Structure formats: C-alpha cells, structure tokens
Amino acid sequence: xxxxxxxxxxxxxxxxxxxxxxxxxxxxxxxxxxxxxxxxxxxxxxxxxxxxxxxxxxxxxxxxxxxxxxxxxxxxxxxxxxxxxxxxxxxxxxxxxxxxxxxxxxxxxxxxxxxxxxxxxxxxxxxxxxxxxxxxxxxxxxxxxxxxxxxxxxxxxxxxxxxxxxxxxxxxxxxxxxxxxxxxxxxxxxxxxxxxxxxxxxxxxxxxxxxxxxxxxxxxxxxxxxxxxxxxxxxxxxxxxxxxxxxxxxxxxxxxxxxxxxxxxxxxxxxxxxxxxxxxxxxxxxxxxxxxxxxxxxxxxxxxxxxxxxxxxxxxxxxxxxxxx
Amino acid sequence: xxxxxxxxxxxxxxxxxxxxxxxxxxxxxxxxxxxxxxxxxxxxxxxxxxxxxxxxxxxxxxxxxxxxxxxxxxxxxxxxxxxxxxxxxxxxxxxxxxxxxxxxxxxxxxxxxxxxxxxxxxxxxxxxxxxxxxxxxxxxxxxxxxxxxxxxxxxxxxxxxxxxxxxxxxxxxxxxxxxxxxxxxxxxxxxxxxxxxxxxxxxxxxxxxxxxxxxxxxxxxxxxxxxxxxxxxxxxxxxxxxxxxxxxxxxxxxxxxxxxxxxxxxxxxxxxxxxxxxxxxxxxxxxxxxxxxxxxxxxxxxxxxxxxxxxxxxxxxxxxxxxxxxxxxxxxxxxxxxxxxxxxxxxxxxxxxxxxxxxxxxxxxxxxxxxxxxxxxxxxxxxxxxxxxxxxxxxxxxxxxxxxxxxxxxxxxxxxxxxxxxxxxxxxxxxxxxxxxxxxxxxxxxxxxxxxxxxxxxxxxxxxxxxxxxxxxxxxxxxxxxxxxxxxxxxxxxxxxxxxxxxxxxxxxxxxxxxxxxxxxxxxxxxxxxxxxxxxxxxxxxxxxxxxxxxxxxxxxxxxxxxxxxxxxxx
Numbered sequence: 001x002x003x004x005x006x007x008x009x010x011x012x013x014x015x016x017x018x019x020x021x022x023x024x025x026x027x028x029x030x031x032x033x034x035x036x037x038x039x040x041x042x043x044x045x046x047x048x049x050x051x052x053x054x055x056x057x058x059x060x061x062x063x064x065x066x067x068x069x070x071x072x073x074x075x076x077x078x079x080x081x082x083x084x085x086x087x088x089x090x091x092x093x094x095x096x097x098x099x100x101x102x103x104x105x106x107x108x109x110x111x112x113x114x115x116x117x118x119x120x121x122x123x124x125x126x127x128x129x130x131x132x133x134x135x136x137x138x139x140x141x142x143x144x145x146x147x148x149x150x151x152x153x154x155x156x157x158x159x160x161x162x163x164x165x166x167x168x169x170x171x172x173x174x175x176x177x178x179x180x181x182x183x184x185x186x187x188x189x190x191x192x193x194x195x196x197x198x199x200x201x202x203x204x205x206x207x208x209x210x211x212x213x214x215x216x217x218x219x220x221x222x223x224x225x226x227x228x229x230x231x232x233x234x235x236x237x238x239x240x241x242x243x244x245x246x247x248x249x250x251x252x253x254x255x256x257x258x259x260x261x262x263x264x265x266x267x268x269x270x271x272x273x274x275x276x277x278x279x280x281x282x283x284x285x286x287x288x289x290x291x292x293x294x295x296x297x298x299x300x301x302x303x304x305x306x307x308x309x310x311x312x313x314x315x316x317x318x319x320x321x322x323x324x325x
Numbered sequence: 326x327x328x329x330x331x332x333x334x335x336x337x338x339x340x341x342x343x344x345x346x347x348x349x350x351x352x353x354x355x356x357x358x359x360x361x362x363x364x365x366x367x368x369x370x371x372x373x374x375x376x377x378x379x380x381x382x383x384x385x386x387x388x389x390x391x392x393x394x395x396x397x398x399x400x401x402x403x404x405x406x407x408x409x410x411x412x413x414x415x416x417x418x419x420x421x422x423x424x425x426x427x428x429x430x431x432x433x434x435x436x437x438x439x440x441x442x443x444x445x446x447x448x449x450x451x452x453x454x455x456x457x458x459x460x461x462x463x464x465x466x467x468x469x470x471x472x473x474x475x476x477x478x479x480x481x482x483x484x485x486x487x488x489x490x491x492x493x494x495x496x497x498x499x500x501x502x503x504x505x506x507x508x509x510x511x512x513x514x515x516x517x518x519x520x521x522x523x524x525x526x527x528x529x530x531x532x533x534x535x536x537x538x539x540x541x542x543x544x545x546x547x548x549x550x551x552x553x554x555x556x557x558x559x560x561x562x563x564x565x566x567x568x569x570x571x572x573x574x575x576x577x578x579x580x581x582x583x584x585x586x587x588x589x590x591x592x593x594x595x596x597x598x599x600x601x602x603x604x605x606x607x608x609x610x611x612x613x614x615x616x617x618x619x620x621x622x623x624x625x626x627x628x629x630x631x632x633x634x635x636x637x638x639x640x641x642x643x644x645x646x647x648x649x650x651x652x653x654x655x656x657x658x659x660x661x662x663x664x665x666x667x668x669x670x671x672x673x674x675x676x677x678x679x680x681x682x683x684x685x686x687x688x689x690x691x692x693x694x695x696x697x698x699x700x701x702x703x704x705x706x707x708x709x710x711x712x713x714x715x716x717x718x719x720x721x722x723x724x725x726x727x728x729x730x731x732x733x734x735x736x737x738x739x740x741x742x743x744x745x746x747x748x749x750x751x752x753x754x755x756x757x758x759x760x761x762x763x764x765x766x767x768x769x770x771x772x773x774x775x776x777x778x779x780x781x782x783x784x785x786x787x788x789x790x791x792x793x794x795x796x797x798x799x800x801x802x803x804x805x806x807x808x809x810x811x812x813x814x815x816x817x818x819x820x821x822x823x824x825x826x827x828x829x830x831x832x833x834x835x836x837x838x839x840x841x842x843x844x845x846x847x848x849x850x851x852x853x854x855x856x857x858x859x860x861x862x863x864x865x866x867x868x869x870x871x872x873x874x875x876x877x878x879x880x881x882x883x884x885x886x887x888x889x890x891x892x893x894x895x896x
Contacts, residue, residue: 122883134876142869149861153852155612156824158724198377200386220382220394225662225669229383229440236438237659239604242611242847269663271728280726280733281848285663306378 003057010051011067018044019078034081041079045071061114065104072096160243161276163257172267172288172296182260184311185294186211186301194305215302218295226283231306241283248307255309262300262311266291358473362423365456372457375450380458383438388461390531399670400437401533405458408465409530409569412548416475417566417574420467426455428550435553435605436545479560480581484589490597490640491554494589502590505583509575515540517756519594520797522698525752525835530569537572539696539797542675543595544605553600559588596635598655607675610654613827613851615680615689622681622690624790626800630681631692653694654678656829658844663730664775671844672833673697676710682807682821682853689819689853690790691803693829698797699752701834708834710801711742714817715826716771726826729848730841731772739817740770740778741787742830743801747794752835760795771815775841785809785816807853821853 022043026036048067052059059067076084076092084092105111121129169178189208199216202209220229226245228235233247246253254262264272270282287296304311376384383402385391390404403410412429413421430451433441442451459467466472486493506512516522519540529535538546544553548562563584566574579587598607616630623630629648634641638652656676660668673695682689693710701708715727716737725736732738745763769784786809791802809816819825829846832838 119883122880123887124880134873137876138869138873141872142865145865145868146861149858149864151855151858153612153614153824153854156850160724196374198374200381201377216382217393220392221397222662224382224394224438225659229438230379230442230445232445234440234603237662239601239606239609240657240659240845240847242609271733275725278724278726280728280736283659283663283729283847289664 004059004063006055007052007057007059007063010055011048014047014051015044015074018047023078037079037081041075061104061110062117065100065114068103069097069100072100158278160278161274162243162252163261164274164277166261166264170264170267172263173293175293177260177263179258179260179264182263184259184263184297184301186215186297187259191305191310195308211298212302212305214295215298215300216306218291218299219302222287222290223299231303237283241281243278243282245283248303248309251309254303254307254311256312258313259300259304259311262303263296266296266299267293358475360470361420361467361472361474362459364459364467365452368453368456369460370453371450372453372455372460375446375454376457379442379446380454384458388458394438397669398438400535401531402438404531405461406463407530407569408462411567411569412561413565413568414476414479414561415565416477416576418568419474420465420472422474422476423452423455423459426458427451430455432550433605434547435549435551436542436547441551441605477564477576478581479557479564480585482557483582483585486556488552488555489600491556491592492597492641494556494593498586499590499593501583502586502588502593505579505587506590509579509587511587512756514571516698516797517758518796518798519591520696520698522696522797523756524571525699527571529571535570536698539698540591540594541596541696543592544598544600544607545674549605551602551605553605554592554595554597556585556588556592559591560584563587596637596653597640598637599640606657607655609657609849611849612824613654613656613678613680613691613849614652615682615691615851615853616651617821617854617856618681618683619685620683621686622683622688622804624690624802624804626692626791626793626802631679631802633679651679651681656846656849658829658831658846661730661841661843661845665841668838668842668844670836671831672836672838673831673844676829676831676846678829680851684856686806687808688804688806692800693803694798694800695831696798697833697835699835700747700750700794700799702747702750702752703834703837704746706834706837706839707744707746707832708799709742709744709830709832710799711740711770711830712803713772713828713830714739714741716815716817718817718820718825726848727772728774729828730845731775731778733774734777737815738772739785739815740768740772740830741803741805742768742770743789743792743803744768745792745801746834750794756796758796760793763792763794763799763801765789765792765801769816781813781815783810783813783815785811819853822855824850824852827851 018040023040026040048071051057073093073096076089076096104114117126120126121133124130166179168180169176171177186208191208194206194208194212197206197209197212199209199213203213204210219227224235225237226235226241227233227248228238228245231248232250233245235245238245248254265284267286267288269286270279270284271286273279273282291299381392383390383392383394383398384405385395385402388405390402392402395402408420410421410426410429412434413419413425415421415425429439430446431441431443433439446454484494484498512519512523514521514523514527514537516537521537521539523537527535527537543549546553546558546562547567548558549555550558552558560581562572563575563579564581565576566572575584600606601608618630625631630651632649633651633653634643634647635653654677656678658671658674658676660671662669675695677694679692679694680690691712693712695710697708713731715721716732716739721736727733727736727738731740743765744767745765747761748764750761767787767789769781769787770778771781772778785805787803787805789801790804791800793800805819807819807821809818811818817825826848827850828848831844832842833844838844
C-alpha cells in the first residue's frame with residue numbers, strides 16, 4: 001500500500017513539474033519545431049518508467065492500467081499537435097481504453113489481481129468503499145441524465161467541399177476556356193529564376209517580373225482585405241467571413257491546385273461554386289466583373305511567385321509516380 | 326585585428342555605461358538624452374530584399390506610403406519620408422528606437438492593415454527591414470547630432486496586474502483616472518464615454534482624415550502590441566503622444582502615477598473578450614441565442630432582460646447580484662467589397678446583438694448595438710441597420726441559404742431595415758450625457774440579388790420599438806411577430822428551437838454609405854430557445870433508481886457466483 005501512495009505522489013508531482021515546468025519551455029508561444037512536443041512526451045514517459053524501476057515500486061496492475069490510460073489521454077489531449085476535435089478524441093480514447101483493458105487482462109493472474117478489489121467492493125468486504133461507490137454511482141447517473149436532457153444549442157457545424165471538381169470549360173469575358181491543359185500565358189519562364197528579383201525595381205528589365213508586379217498591384221488593391229498582406233488568409237476582413245478566406249501559404253491550397261483551377265475560381269468566385277461548396281456564404285467576388293482576363297492570370301502568377309509554391313501540373317513524371325487523382 | 330579588438334573594447338565600455346545608467350535612479354534617466362539609433366548599413370541589403378517583397382505593396386517604392394493598396398485603406402500606410410512614427414518610447418516628436426520599430430513589425434498595428442510579421446520573417450529579416458525603413462527617411466537624419474532622443478521612463482504597473490486580461494485594478498484608482506480624464510478634457514476627441522466620438526474634423530500631418538481611438542475596442546489600438554488589455558500601452562501613448570496625429574503627449578501635464586490611473590480608467594472601458602491572436606479581433610459569435618420570456622418582453626433598455634455584462638462571462642464570472650441571464654453576441658462586419666459600389670473603408674466593424682422572444686406575445690425582439698463615432702446630419706444619407714433573413718425558410722434544403730448579400734434570383738431574402746436620423750444633433754457638438762432620440766422609419770424589403778431589391782407590397786409588421794444614440798453608441802430594438810399572414814410569401818416565418826440563418830447590414834450615413842455601399846456580416850444562425858422540458862424533473866430520479874436496482878442485482882449475482890464456487894458447482 002505504501003508503494004501505491006508513493007507511486008501516486010510521484011505520478012502527480014512529476015506530471016505537474018513536467019506539464020507546468022518543462023512543457024512551456026519546450027513549446028514557446030510562437031509555433032516552433034513541432035518535434036519538441038513529442039520529445040517532451042517521451043521524456044515524461046521515460047520518467048514514469050524510471051521511477052517505478054529505480055525505486056522498485058512494483059505497482060499493482062490497476063495502478064499500471066490507470067497510468068497507461070491517463071498517459072494516452074494526456075498525449076491526445078495536450079501533446080498531439082495540431083489539437084484534435086473532441087469527437088476524434090473520444091474515438092481515440094475508446095480505442096486506447098480497449099488497449100488498456102487488453103494490457104490488464106493479458107494473463108489470468110494480472111486480470112484476477114485487477115478484478116479482486118472490484119469484487120471485494122461489490123461483496124462488501126471493503127465496507128466503506130462499497131458505501132461510497134453504491135451511494136455515489138446513482139447520484140452520478142441522475143446527474144448525467146440531467147446533463148443529457150438539459151437542452152443546449154451549440155453552434156451548428158457546416159461541412160463544405162473546399163476544392164470542388166472544376167467544370168470542363170468556363171466562359172469568361174465572352175470567351176470559352178477549356179480548363180484541361182489551360183496554361184497561364186504569363187508563365188513565360190521558370191519561376192525559381194526570379195526568386196531574388198524585386199517587384200517594381202526589376203519590372204523594366206524582366207518581362208516576368210513586370211507581370212508579377214502588375215499582379216501584386218492588383219492583389220494589394222483588391223484581394224488583401226481577405227487573403228491578407230501575407231497571403232495567409234488573415235486580411236483585415238477575414239475574421240468576418242465564414243468560410244474563412246483561403247490561405248495561399250498553406251500547402252493545401254494553391255500548392256496542390258492547377259493554375260486553370262485558380263483561373264476558374266477567381267473568375268467565377270463564390271457565386272460560381274457548386275452547391276456542396278456553399279456558394280451562398282462565400283465572400284469571394286466573381287472577379288470577371290472587376291478584372292480583365294489578363295489581370296486574373298497576373299494575380300495568379302503573383303500568388304505563386306510570392307508564396308514560392310509551384311502550380312500542380314499533370315506531366316508524365318507525376319502520373320508515373322501515381323500522383324494524380 | 327587592431328580595429329576588431331578596439332571595437333570589442335568599445336562595446337565593452339558601452340555595455341558598462343548602459344549598466345551604470347540603468348542602475349541610476351529612473352528620474353535621472355528620463356532627463357538623459359541619447360543619440361538616435363544609427364542606421365546599420367550592413368543590414369540594408371537584406372532589408373531591401375524583404376522590403377521589396379513584403380512592404381512595398383502598401384508603403385510604396387520610396388516609402389511614401391503610396392503603394393498600390395494605399396488609397397483604399399483607412400488608416401493609410403505610414404509615409405516614412407518624414408521619419409514620423411507613432412509607437413515609441415521616445416519623447417513626442419523624437420525619432421523612434423530600433424526596438425520600437427522592431428516591435429511594430431513583429432506585432433503589427435491592430436485595427437489597420439499592418440499585420441504581425443513574427444513567425445513569417447526571421448529575427449534577422451525583421452531587424453534588417455527596420456534598418457531599411459530607417460534609410461527611407463529623408464527629412465531627418467539618424468546620424469545628426471541634433472537628433473538625440475529622450476527615452477522615457479514609464480515606471481511599472483503599480484498594481485502588478487497580469488495578462489492577458491489585467492483584472493484587479495482597484496476601483497478607486499479607476500475612479501481617480503476618470504477625474505484625470507475629465508480634467509484633461511480627453512473627451513474633446515475621445516468622446517464622453519471613450520468611443521472616439523469627440524471630433525469629426527481631425528487630420529493627420531499629411532492632411533488625411535483621422536479618427537480618435539475608440540477605447541471600448543482596445544483590440545484596435547495600434548500600439549496594443551497584441552497585448553490588448555495591458556494598461557502599459559496606454560501609459561506609453563499618453564506619455565509619448567502619437568507622432569503625426571493630433572494625439573499630444575501628456576508627459577509634463579500629468580504625473581506618471583496619474584498616467585497609470587488614467588490608463589486604468591481607459592483600460593476598464595474595454596470589454597474583456599477572447600481575442601483571436603491571428604486576427605487581433607474578438608472571436609465571432611456565430612449563434613445568436615434568443616431567450617424565452619414569460620409574459621411580454623420589455624422594451625426598456627435598462628430592463629434586466631436586456632442587460633448583460635460587457636465582459637464575456639466565460640472570462641470574468643458575473644457579479645453575484647447580477648439579475649439577467651443575457652449575453653452580448655459579437656458580430657463582426659466588413660465592407661461590402663463583392664459587387665457594385667464597393668466599400669473598402671467601413672466606419673463600423675462590429676455589432677453587438679441580443680435577443681428575447683415571448684411565447685405570450687408570439688413575438689421576437691432583437692437589440693442591435695454598435696459604436697459609430699458620428700451619425701449623419703444629411704437626410705439624403707440616413708444611417709441604417711438591417712437584419713437579413715431567408716425569405717422562404719421552409720423552402721430551404723439542408724444547409725442551403727440565399728446568397729449572403731441580398732439573396733439571389735431563386736432564393737429571396739427578407740430584410741428588416743431601420744433607417745434613422747438623429748434628432749437635434751450636430752456631429753461637432755460637445756458630448757451629450759443624455760443621448761439623442763432617433764427618428765426611425767422601418768423599411769421591409771425583398772432581395773433577389775443586388776439588382777432586385779424592392780419594398781414589400783405586404784409588409785410583415787416589423788417595428789422598431791426603442792432606439793437611442795448615446796455617446797457614440799447606437800441602439801435599435803426590432804420587434805416582429807413570429808408568424809405573419811404572409812400572402813406574398815415574402816416574410817420569414819420564425820419557428821422556435823430551429824437554427825435559422827440571420828445576417829446583419831449597416832450603413833453609416835456620415836460616410837455617405839448607401840445601397841450596396843455598406844458593411845455586412847456573414848450568415849450567422851439564431852435560435853429561439855424553448856422552455857426547459859418537463860422530463861428534466863422526473864427522468865434523473867428514475868435513472869438513478871434504476872441504477873441502484875442494477876447495483877443490488879450485481880451484489881446478488883456476485884454473492885451467488887461465490888457461493889456456487891465455494892460449493893464447487895462452478896470454477
């Protein structure tokens with residue numbers, strides 16, 4: 001019994017020291033090297049193993065089971081990054097719970113050991129424990145029922161398709177464009193050659209930078225209110241809208257799309273989306289009303305130049321690698 | 326080699342001097358002038374590269390604040406030519422320290438288009454771009470002997486309050502701060518309750534219109550350094566003034582102790598909301614809950630059913646004597662920049678909404694409040710605020726909605742628009758503690774897209790039952806019955822216990838906003854909360870009793886199994 005108390009204290013104190021002492025040190029406020037979090041977690045697990053082994057605590061299987069379960073919970077709740085939604089947390093913890101049970105019942109001896117205190121509580125050999133458990137469980141059930149019935153109205157969640165399938169053709173400014181194979185007419189050279197060029201300053205010398213400068217000029221006149229000065233979807237108006245404006249720096253947007261897809265999206269905007277992408281709440285204007293065809297292409301050219309992404313292409317190399325969808 | 330060691334010796338001496346000076350009493354330090362931070366020319370090359378990729382779009386090629394975005398921004402990007410920088414630790418009119426500019430780049434200037442660059446640019450890049458920006462200054466010379474700067478001593482937080490919300494300033498210091506506010510006539514620009522509604526004629530050094538800060542929206546303070554509730558920011562601004570703006574410094578007029586008290590007062594006005602670190606704005610409430618009331622809903626703004634604390638009660642628990650159960654919903658709005666005459670500089674950027682409904686009256690009420698520094702005095706451009714609903718809610722399938730601005734050709738919207746002019750009001754008048762009454766006319770419109778917005782032929786009986794304009798804040802209370810006769814199918818029919826799409830629009834007449842030149846929200850939801858179910862009373866005891874029975878059964882079973890094991894019937 002003494003060892004159990006010792007173990008519990010070491011778990012609680014150790015966790016508090018790790019969580020409030022070491023964890024903030026290894027995860028500064030600004031996002032940083034993400035592996036730090038996992039190294040931290042491994043250190044904590046190592047600590048738990050170490051004190052049990054070094055002090056030869058030989059904890060009972062129920063304490064081990066509890067420790068395993070809570071270590072899993074702590075990982076999914078606090079360490080894993082980015083944080084997961086609670087629905088997923090519940091799913092993970094159910095699986096983790098099953099895993100813990102398997103661990104506890106791995107052989108009849110440990111399972112019997114695990115079962116023993118429970119049976120003794122039920123039969124009344126542990127008298128006080130039985131009174132406490134048998135009195136509190138019905139109260140908990142009653143309280144749980146109350147919580148369950150009490151009406152609550154959370155903000156409804158709406159799912160939408162972020163990148164819907166594009167149409168085969170789109171008509172912009174009276175001209176039909178077939179999206180398959182459509183190229184940006186201003187992509188006249190390899191983008192990486194202009195990494196170190198200056199917009200404005202090099203616009204006279206380099207044709208490519210002239211287009212980038214013009215595209216950027218349009219972007220910062222029209223687009224930055226939502227998509228942000230940093231193209232990260234955090235413009236001045238971005239917090240107002242739902243869905244939130246696209247983040248072009250994120251690898252999940254323009255980096256995985258073809259330029260023709262962007263052309264269609266920019267030209268037709270929110271109202272041109274299919275129903276599964278909630279066209280009624282997208283604040284993206286149909287830019288064909290405000291911009292010329294060439295201007296749309298230049299803005300797209302600028303977005304790739306600024307973020308450093310390359311538009312997705314369907315050349316032989318990527319299809320050979322099985323990269324297509 | 327020699328120069329190297331000499332350099333390091335000089336650095337050592339400089340370090341010693343700084344150490345000694347820092348050890349001196351702070352009053353002495355405040356009197357001490359120091360040369361302005363020199364431009365570090367070795368960093369200019371990297372700085373130029375960063376500037377021309379990241380900054381040129383707003384601040385312009387020469388740093389004149391005239392990049393492509395400039396004309397559509399309010400406040401305009403900074404013009405660097407004159408060396409005028411707002412957020413400093415140095416005296417009014419002085420050049421800034423490098424550290425001040427670095428902090429500005431790192432934290433951005435909330436309430437303007439200037440974002441935070443930390444995490445996007447490296448430390449080296451930020452330091453370099455600051456040096457490059459300094460090199461764009463033409464009218465002043467950082468190396469000039471006359472350009473010495475006085476770094477002020479702001480003391481330290483006398484109450485030791487902690488971020489992010491800085492609770493715990495004693496009320497008597499806040500009250501003392503209010504006296505200082507009155508004595509120094511801060512209200513002449515910032516208004517009677519600090520909503521920035523004092524002076525409509527202000528200009529900055531370049532002749533562009535400029536507004537006094539709204540203290541009740543501290544997340545828009547330029548100098549908040551993303552620490553929006555920290556009184557230090559206010560002390561700094563009061564002490565140093567804001568170069569280039571009409572904001573003077575009060576360094577000699579108000580003692581440093583009193584500046585902290587004044588800051589405590591200013592800071593106490595800002596409601597504690599959870600601020601999104603990425604956007605520097607309070608987090609939107611996407612669901613507006615309408616509370617069910619027994620009997621009729623009061624139309625008195627002061628009735629407890631229309632009262633809620635300014636602070637979010639998830640941050641600061643309500644006072645124990647607090648009667649109401651209401652909540653202020655924060656609804657962010659932005660300029661309409663999608664179609665037609667677009668509005669890039671909306672005057673209002675958020676609304677506060679509260680709702681009650683009455684079973685007895687079969688009616689719903691919405692109270693919309695927002696800060697607007699100045700209201701229209703020109704009847705051609707009345708102020709207005711509108712609630713937008715799907716016109717035919719019952720026809721919508723799933724998440725489907727009309728287009729969020731004025732609906733579309735297939736799915737109409739129902740607009741409840743209150744147009745109003747303030748009675749006996751002049752935008753240059755002194756603060757009026759009694760507030761002003763409004764002359765409201767309600768318009769009910771059907772929207773089928775931007776080009777198809779028409780008044781209803783059979784209005785649904787929307788009323789504005791109370792309204793007021795008080796110290797820079799508009800309050801409009803809408804009322805309508807849940808169901809209407811609706812012969813033309815143009816009125817929304819409002820069910821209870823259902824998520825209903827709702828959106829808001831706002832027109833600032835003072836800025837001549839009209840028609841689609843307005844501020845809009847996205848589609849939110851509203852729900853009429855029903856009465857508590859009866860089962861809440863009887864179900865919990867039933868379940869508890871059933872569980873107790875199960876426990877008894879478990880005991881009986883366990884004992885029986887044991888007995889059988891003892892008798893050798895089972896193993």
